[in-house]
């Protein structure tokens with residue numbers, strides 16, 4: 001038994017650390033979409049405590065057929081969003097998806113999302129490891145400032161201040 005334990009300990013020294021072990025997920029939530037919408041925006045921060053950049057290759061969720069990471073940019077005074085081709089969490093750094101900026105887009109929702117629901121997502125990295133994310137659905141209608149916002153045009157009436 002002792003030999004086995006020793007062997008295992010030696011083997012573990014040579015296993016490269018998986019991306020999933022280096023990544024932590026914080027502040028994950030989804031904006032409650034209006035009832036007729038088939039998309040919802042999600043936000044989260046990915047933190048990388050490792051020595052290497054970590055690339056996200058896939059995101060999956062039972063709540064949406066096609067979750068995507070979107071970037072926001074300003075062109076000619078208009079906000080545009082695009083699917084991100086590369087999603088990289090820098091070594092000893094973080095990647096934020098937050099309101100008014102880059103975001104997670106749950107497209108082709110599979111059902112309705114209500115405040116307090118939990119959306120489960122799986123984020124997979126280029127080494128094949130993955131993390132589970134629980135994002136709570138929040139009703140932000142009373143807090144929307146009415147400024148430009150991801151999908152501002154598609155999320156119903158604004159209750160401005």
Ligand SMILES: [Cu+2]
Pocket residue numbers: 070081103104105150151
């Ligand atoms: Cu988007």
